Amino acid sequence: MVVEVEGFYGVYMLYCTNPKYKGRIYIGFTVNPERRIQQHNGGKHKGGAWKTSGRGPWDMVLIVHGFPNDIAALRFEWAWQHPHVSRRLTHVPRKTKKQSSFDFHLMVLYHMLRVAPWNRLPLTLRWLRQEYHRELPPLLQPPLHMPLAFGQVRARPIAKKGKGQGEEKTEQQPFPQRCRVCYEMVQSEDDALHCFHPSCSLTTHIICLAKLFLLNQPQQLIPVEGLCPSCGNSVLWGDLIRHKKGCYGDLEEVSNSQAHWVDELHS
Known part of the structure; x- marks a missing residue:
């Protein structure tokens, strides 16, 4: 079953299955995971990243979604790619020689979900390919409001409500x-x-x-x-x-913008 999520912003991890490059990973941002994996496996001329072009096939194994906007997701992507440069992840251990790149970046992700500002966002950790799934360490469990989900996800535009769409009209109280x-x-x-x-x-x-x-x-x-x-x-x-x-649904489907009011909380 494919879960459809409105207002989608996600950060994903790819795993290379090409025997020549097997085990390499790639972390990226997308608003449409189905289209993005096709681009990666299609190469640069199909819109894929140059780091993944010609090295496929790639599996999109997991994705974190529910970011309030693209800026928040892109900052998360950068920190996940550069954990030892991000000032929020100075506590994360460095990769050991025995540790695979996949396991290391998975460990980094678990740490990220537990620190500010990401530990307060309504994020979902979703395994797209269950054969890659790893159990979360007891000391690195994400906050209780972040669900762990399994299965494919599809981005869907937020439906525009209006007349003539066959929807029941709901009475809106006049403002103020x-x-x-x-x-x-x-x-x-x-x-x-x-x-x-x-x-x-x-x-x-x-x-x-x-x-x-x-x-x-x-x-x-x-x-x-x-x-x-x-x-x-x-x-x-x-x-x-x-x-x-207008996109309230299953608890897995967490997204939308909070950016317009966050700055006002400083006042």
Whole structure:
């Protein structure tokens, strides 16, 4: 079964199966994993990277997805490629002679998922090829809000909602509305968050709810989860953002942009 994910940004690892280059790996960024592996195996003239061109075939063995935007994913890609240059990964041991490149970069990935800022993002670690799967070491388990998934994934554009698409119309309350946290008026939908539970009528400023979720972690900028101030249900921040963008679905499908409000948390 192929899982479809809307608003897809992913960082993947390739494994070379060519006997001449067997065991080599490549780390890259993509918004479309199915198209990207075809490009790598097609060579430079098909859009593949020069480092993989002529050395295939390659297997795309795992991918980390759920980044809020391409900038966040590209920074993750660079740190994964250069762990001993990244200031966030100075604690990661260097590769040993007995360690394969695959196992080393897998170990680096496990460390990355446990350190800031990545440990607060709604990421999914997905094994695309189960025969390459390695059990996670007990001391390097990712945060509980990051699911471990198996199987292929397909990028899907966020569906545009509009008239004439055969969808049921949902009543939208007119703006401005009152924020459930600060009780000031929310002037536009761009500034608003709503709970995804069907019976909940929550409306709140994005910044207000973020600060509420971070009351016990004032040193952080990005919430992970909290209790909805309206219905009282525990909700993941990543799910609220996905719901706002119109692509809330399975917990595996975590994505969407938070970049427009993160800087405001400094104020």
